[in-house]
Amino acid sequence: MTNTNDTLPSGTIGRRQAAALPEQPPNLWKPVKPKKAYDTVIVGGGGHGLATAYYLAKNHGLTNIAVLEKGWLAGGNTARNTTIIRSNYLWDESAAIYEHSLKLWETLEEDLGYELFFSQRGVLTLAHSISDVRSKRRNFYANALNGIDSEWLTPEDVKKLVPIINISPDVRYPVLGATYQPRGGIAKHDWVAWGYAKAASDLGVDIIQGIEVTGFDIRNNKVQGVHTSQGTIATEKVGLVAAGHSSILANLAGFSIPIQSRPLQALVSPLLEQVLNTVVMSGAVHVYVSQAHKGELVMGAGADAFNSYAQRGGFHVIEHQLAAALELFPIFSRAQVLRTWGGIVDIAPDASPIICLTPVENLFINCGWGTGGFKATPGSGWVMAYTIATGTPHELNLPFTLDRFVTGHLIDEHGAAGVAH
Amino acid sequence: MLYIPCPHCGLRNETEFHYGAEAGVSYPDPKVMTDTEWAKYLHIRANPKGWLAERWVHFAGCGRWFNLWRNTITHEIGPVWLPFTIQPKATDKIGEEDPKA
Numbered sequence: 001m002t003n004t005n006d007t008l009p010s011g012t013i014g015r016r017q018a019a020a021l022p023e024q025p026p027n028l029w030k031p032v033k034p035k036k037a038y039d040t041v042i043v044g045g046g047g048h049g050l051a052t053a054y055y056l057a058k059n060h061g062l063t064n065i066a067v068l069e070k071g072w073l074a075g076g077n078t079a080r081n082t083t084i085i086r087s088n089y090l091w092d093e094s095a096a097i098y099e100h101s102l103k104l105w106e107t108l109e110e111d112l113g114y115e116l117f118f119s120q121r122g123v124l125t126l127a128h129s130i131s132d133v134r135s136k137r138r139n140f141y142a143n144a145l146n147g148i149d150s151e152w153l154t155p156e157d158v159k160k161l162v163p164i165i166n167i168s169p170d171v172r173y174p175v176l177g178a179t180y181q182p183r184g185g186i187a188k189h190d191w192v193a194w195g196y197a198k199a200a201s202d203l204g205v206d207i208i209q210g211i212e213v214t215g216f217d218i219r220n221n222k223v224q225g226v227h228t229s230q231g232t233i234a235t236e237k238v239g240l241v242a243a244g245h246s247s248i249l250a251n252l253a254g255f256s257i258p259i260q261s262r263p264l265q266a267l268v269s270p271l272l273e274q275v276l277n278t279v280v281m282s283g284a285v286h287v288y289v290s291q292a293h294k295g296e297l298v299m300g301a302g303a304d305a306f307n308s309y310a311q312r313g314g315f316h317v318i319e320h321q322l323a324a325a326l327e328l329f330p331i332f333s334r335a336q337v338l339r340t341w342g343g344i345v346d347i348a349p350d351a352s353p354i355i356c357l358t359p360v361e362n363l364f365i366n367c368g369w370g371t372g373g374f375k376a377t378p379g380s381g382w383v384m385a386y387t388i389a390t391g392t393p394h395e396l397n398l399p400f401t402l403d404r405f406v407t408g409h410l411i412d413e414h415g416a417a418g419v420a421h
Numbered sequence: 422m423l424y425i426p427c428p429h430c431g432l433r434n435e436t437e438f439h440y441g442a443e444a445g446v447s448y449p450d451p452k453v454m455t456d457t458e459w460a461k462y463l464h465i466r467a468n469p470k471g472w473l474a475e476r477w478v479h480f481a482g483c484g485r486w487f488n489l490w491r492n493t494i495t496h497e498i499g500p501v502w503l504p505f506t507i508q509p510k511a512t513d514k515i516g517e518e519d520p521k522a
Binding site for chain 2: 305315316406407
């Protein structure tokens with residue numbers, strides 16, 4: 001179930017061309033039972049939670065840590081995203097944290113000692129209207145000022161890079177230009193989770209699946225432990241890294257956060273010949289697509305309009321996305337939809353994350369990554385670990401507080417990122 | 422695709438509607454509020470796992486706003502009511518737990 005891309009159905013069209021992935025690895029982390037007490041408990045065993053535990057152990061020498069996962073390891077949004085990695089964000093605050101993350105990606109395989117199939121094949125972000133061109137060019141200049149690799153491409157440049165794309169002016173959303181980040185790319189999401197889990201486990205972190213946090217032991221406004229489906233675990237510090245379920249956990253701890261949980265869908269085609277060697281995103285028409293290592297087209301759709309925890313969305317959202325994809329890539333009309341799925345994303349009012357201290361002492365939260373958290377996995381874990389270990393925010397997550405909603409210092413990435421965040 | 426019971430037009434496809442998030446959030450008096458209270462009004466909305474009282478507008482039909490209870494786990498739709506009328510309980514039709522819990 002966590003392997004969204006690995007099934008070869010009968011009647012698959014096209015033929016396998018790229019190298020097959022290795023066999024799935026055996027159990028990579030030690031199966032353990034929860035202890036009575038830990039120094040730190042991380043709630044949520046997705047990519048961000050596992051990365052947090054790993055960097056707590058590696059950067060800060062804290063190894064008496066448990067990662068508690070309600071379901072199975074990395075079975076939420078880590079398994080359900082489209083694995084796009086980039087750092088070309090508009091605002092300085094976002095650019096800084098995503099670029100830090102991208103730099104970590106570039107050495108992560110060596111760092112974890114684990115293959116992640118990280119492929120810097122570039123990320124192309126299309127502009128389809130005059131205002132879209134202006135905002136993308138603004139974004140391109142902002143990236144240049146922040147030292148982030150970014151290029152502005154004309155439609156002809158786009159066509160050279162992606163020969164299968166339709167740059168005809170006679171379509172509803174013509175390609176008028178694009179920004180291109182050559183260092184962007186994709187990685188294999190489940191291998192990222194396994195890599196972090198293995199490395200954290202090797203350093204002594206307990207990773208426990210099938211254990212649900214049902215409440216918090218808070219005395220004198222200070223967290224003392226977590227109540228779980230397997231009893232109470234005493235702990236000095238707690239990190240909440242639960243994506244779409246962050247509101248639920250925050251409410252259990254007695255405070256509210258400005259998060260709405262929505263379904264975000266994606267889909268995958270059967271294995272096809274390699275036809276797309278870069279990532280193509282279009283916020284304006286709500287489609288983003290890459291071709292994974294084995295040849296399946298991986299496409300992300302827009303978020304459903306309404307709040308939901310159902311991990312599924314409406315099919316009309318998929319239809320809307322495929323209509324846009326077919327206009328951009330007419331040859332996709334011969335491809336089939338193999339499978340669609342949904343994840344529950346945690347969207348903040350300004351579409352930026354929240355990584356900070358909370359009204360409860362020694363309780364820290366990392367959420368609000370919304371529709372674009374996968375790319376941030378290493379950077380998010382890095383700064384969350386720093387925040388938990390030192391009790392103060394890292395300079396990179398200092399702007400990403402809950403307090404910004406009171407002071408008005410929002411980091412509005414809606415305009416820059418659209419849905420394809 | 423949800424099928425949404427518009428109180429004026431009957432059961433219609435979700436694509437005819439726009440979502441309006443949590444229902445029943447009244448506009449406060451900014452003159453007597455702290456920044457924290459104002460931020461709460463602006464940014465904090467209910468995000469329960471279960472029944473949620475929410476607003477929808479039938480933009481492609483009658484164009485009118487109304488409220489309904491919807492379950493965020495099952496997508497089941499409960500009682501519907503008009504603005505400025507008494508809000509029913511989510512459990513009025515369907516035997517479920519207290520939506521406020």
